[in-house]
Amino acid sequence: MSSFEAIAREFSLTAPAAVAIGAERIAGEGRTLSVRSPVDGRRLAELPAATAEQTARVVERAARAFQAFRVVPAPRRGELVRRYGEALRAKKESLAELVTWECGKIRQEALGEVQEMIDVCDFAVGLSRKLEGSTLPSERPNHRLMEQWHPLGPIGVITAFNFPVAVWAWNAALALVAGDPVVWKPSEKTPLTALACQSLAAGVIAGFPDVPADVVSVVVGGADVGEELASSRLLPLVSATGSVRMGRRVAETVARRLGRSLLELGGNNALVAAPSADLELATRAIVFGAVGTAGQRCTTLRRLVVHRSIADALVTRLGNVYQRLPVGDPFAAGTLVGPLIDEAAWLAMSRALGAAESQGGRLLTGGTRTFSGVPEGGVYVRPAIVEIDAAAPIVQEETFAPILYVHRYEALTDAIAINNSVPQGLSSAIFTTDQREAEAFVGPAGSDCGLANVNTGTSGAEIGGAFGGEKDTGGGRESGSDSWKAYMRRATTTVNYGAELPLAQGIEFDA
Ligand code: UN1
Secondary structure (H helix, E strand, C coil): CCCHHHHHHHCCCCCCCCEEECCEEECCCCCEEEEECCCCCCEEEEEECCCHHHHHHHHHHHHHHHHHHCCCCHHHHHHHHHHHHHHHHHHHHHHHHHHHHHHCCCHHHHHHHHHHHHHHHHHHHHHCCCCCCCEECCCCCCEEEEEEEEECCCEEEECCCCCCCHHHHHHHHHHHHHCCCEEEECCCCCHHHHHHHHHHHHHHHCCCCCCCHHHEEEECCCHHHHHHHHHCCCCCEEEEECCHHHHHHHHHHHHHCCCEEEEECCCCEEEEECCCCCHHHHHHHHHHHHHHHHHCCCCCEEEEEEEHHHHHHHHHHHHHHHHHCCECCCCCCCCCECCECCHHHHHHHHHHHHHHHHCCCEEEECCCECCCCCCCCCECECCEEEECCCCCHHHHCCCCCCEEEEEEECCHHHHHHHHCCCCEECEEEEECCCHHHHHHHHCCCCCCCCEEEECCCCCCCCCCCEECCEECCCCCCEECCCHHHHHEEEEEEEEECCCCCCCHHHCCCCC
């Protein structure tokens, strides 16, 4: 196990303050927040949380910073993000270590998460020279019609514990090249990683005399801090990742003031295993998707929809792998399943298993808490597989824990219907070597999710594509492709370079 004290010193987190803006640290004036490690339950920090009033002051400073930041040329803002990416490269190992301490994900996945930050920085750097608008033909002579993308304003970012740093980076890297300051409310369960990212950023910004220090800030606090971000008219966009319940509240509050929200909420992701599936590949993808990050990704595989003809073979294979799954210390080489975030997560898992059983489900493996060979004080579980009818109510819910429900199907149309039968619409996958089936699944009458994969699992998306989903998942798109447009405002501009004033639609109006 690594030394938390050494990591805390490296990121100046021995006496953390709830508000970090530029290089300034301001102690919170709210109730005391205790940060515990899911690895062994030890207390990592104790700090007073920020209040709504303190949040409002940070937002005001971000709004002032926007005035100067929006006229810094985009490629220069890209250079800032490039340097931040370099700072992350230099700190990859230690930031990943802090991620494991604070959210419990295994070392490999923590390194992957920091890599995801680096990747999105690289993407944003290129983007900073390519925030292009269109030039369109005008119907009037000697006129030019064009669209320009301008910085939008300061952005509020609310993130969850399970990706304590990468999801902020998806937002921040794009927002910064777009010319927008970022005010970040991390999960109360993972404030230290956020403060570490902010101070790394503050260090980079210090080398840019033309960039206001206040463009990157963190406010550690509870729902009142999130509520303040959602209701502040100074924030034209609030990007929120987390539960459907939280997202609905944010969306309602932001909509009341006609602001924009970008939501990445719950998933309830299915994988269809068709008769021609490569069972070896499918098994590996299912296991990574269902037990990776201890089942606590929004992209976690929660439902396996398997064709009757291969169901027994696939379930037997899965059972064998599940029985040997190394559960334990997330720092130890070889561990594949780390701890759940806290006791409440185990409670939710055992409740869901109880409900499944009472709704006719059959527990095939796992589903128990384990105390042997794991660090004391953490919540460690054996991932569960439950065979259950696709119509059982429990299957409609996202339980943030490693439970995989198995349903059997006969016809592909039924499998697709099952895939689409839940309120959430984030990720989905089909394993098949039949091209017709694959195309049907990713086509217009196929999966209704924002992510639809073939022969690769539901989790572990690259940053290059737009990430997000439909229905209760909230409809937002983050990270790659043209997601940057959410962080900018579009101005349509008509320029008349002639000596006449022709009106559009041929209107005659001679005063
Ligand atoms: C999340 O769980 O909120 O596709 C994000 C994935 C990761 C991101 C997950 N790249 O699993």
